[in-house]
Amino acid sequence: MKATVYVRPKPGILDPQGQAVGSSLRQLGFDVGEARVGRVVDLELQARNPAQARAELRLMCEQLLANPLIESYEIELADDA
């Protein structure tokens, strides 16, 4: 089963990487406002059904993929799994 996890800095949390991207884009002449940078993790996992996959992915996020204090995550399962 294929899954994708999106990890983003929570609103209000300082995002230096996003600030750097935003200011570099403006220096290049692009008219952009706020920029925020997060991670996307594509995973291949063994799970019997979507519910089990989601439960495991939540655990992975809490334990490794995201820092729940400052980051939020979204889980997406591929339909063609």
Add this chain to the structure above:
Amino acid sequence: MKATVYVRPKPGILDPQGQAVGSSLRQLGFDVGEARVGRVVDLELQARNPAQARAELRLMCEQLLANPLIESYEIELADDA
């Protein structure tokens, strides 16, 4: 207008961060196969219409957000723009 850009390592390109994530997940006891790690960039931009926004975002990707040699990118515009 809000937009999101997903930047991922191209298939076949070595992804050390993904390998580290995969092996850490396995050490934690998760039964995962390949893991690939990319970036997600959320942007607020001034554009008159979706076509102009997409054209600008393609330029941003080619010039800064992605390394076209080793990374692919996807552009998504928020519907509520």
